[in-house]
């Protein structure tokens with residue numbers, strides 16, 4: 001396990017880190033596989049070590065990409081009443097809202113249902129493929145940053161439940177049938193969080209080089225200069 | 232779970248260090264008053280999220296204003312050739328409950344009514360407690376913040392329910408469902424509170440404790 005904060009022996013070889021939720025400085029001890037380190041003060045999870053932080057997420061992300069294509073291209077729900085049949089897709093749902101004049105809501109639904117998860121999958125795939133041949137170029141860090149921002153807006157878990165409620169409401173008016181996209185969405189609702197759990201961003205960040213020290217507005221803290229500063 | 236060794240009880244900010252919010256790199260800015268960007272991921276470096284309290288207040292107030300029409304106006308209108316009626320969020324909950332699917336009624340009630348309201352109250356409490364420099368209850372407040380972050384997206388539930396009912400039930404002139412004006416307000420409440428949770432800086436909770444050097448652990 002490489003150590004981004006220098007290779008001094010003993011305790012100081014353990015990377016120094018500040019908790020993201022309370023800013024307390026602490027050292028992360030070497031973690032066992034499936035181990036997790038929590039902040040000594042607030043309990044926030046600081047680091048986790050999944051068993052295979054690059055291969056498993058890569059396999060899951062490729063699966064997710066295929067399921068995603070199925071989810072947005074196939075029929076989500078079908079409805080039959082008095083001899084008529086209608087069906088809708090995920091994009092069709094947002095489009096219908098747009099046509100009804102709810103353009104902003106349609107854009108939000110489109111973002112949470114297609115754009116954010118789509119970007120998340122593509123960016124995650126890019127990052128994981130880049131990590132296969134180190135060093136990762138500097139823009140690899142930028143890609144991962146955007147990927148992490150997209151993650152909370154990918155709402156297949158919420159959407160699956162929403163469609164279930166919609167199904168039950170509509171079932172009282174007409175007969176409805178679930179399309180392939182509904183199952184695909186259920187799979188994505190599980191897959192996307194699974195990618196995040198099996199993935200260790202630290203493994204990628206270790207491979208991303210820091211900007212040139214002379215031009216950067218800030219520099220990475222090395223163990224030596226931290227100790228030299230008198231703490 | 233591993234026990235960690237704190238480097239004395241000292242925060243990164245007290246050492247003049249900034250922990251990058253994206254890649255968690257510990258960096259020493261050349262100019263603390265203008266820290267610039269992370270040398271590794273290019274994210275913006277800030278000791279604390281910039282103007283966190285003002286921004287969060289603005290978003291919370293905007294969300295609270297939108298919360299009222301979101302609950303008062305109809306979410307969707309059902310038109311059949313004989314009649315037409317509109318349902319608010321509570322109307323939808325009552326309808327689900329009356330039709331016997333009370334577990335779903337409960338889910339919608341919690342996700343659409345209680346979660347957004349609870350989130351607004353929690354954020355206002357966190358903002359006030361930080362502004363007044365409240366020293367105690369840090370653990371409870373940190374847990375509250377994490378909960379707000381975690382459950383916020385679930386209030387999008389009803390927006391998806393309406394979207395897909397509207398998309399599906401288009402059997403003109405027999406029966407059609409139109410989205411109501413509340414959908415927009417509701418979606419905006421969810422988006423604003425999600426962004427508010429992101430602009431609030433949880434480190435501020437602990438800063439006031441550290442200032443008074445009496446941490447409650």
Ligand SMILES: [Zn+2]
Nearest residue numbers: 019022039042
């Ligand atoms: Zn902490």
Ligand SMILES: [Zn+2]
Nearest residue numbers: 251254269272
């Ligand atoms: Zn960074």
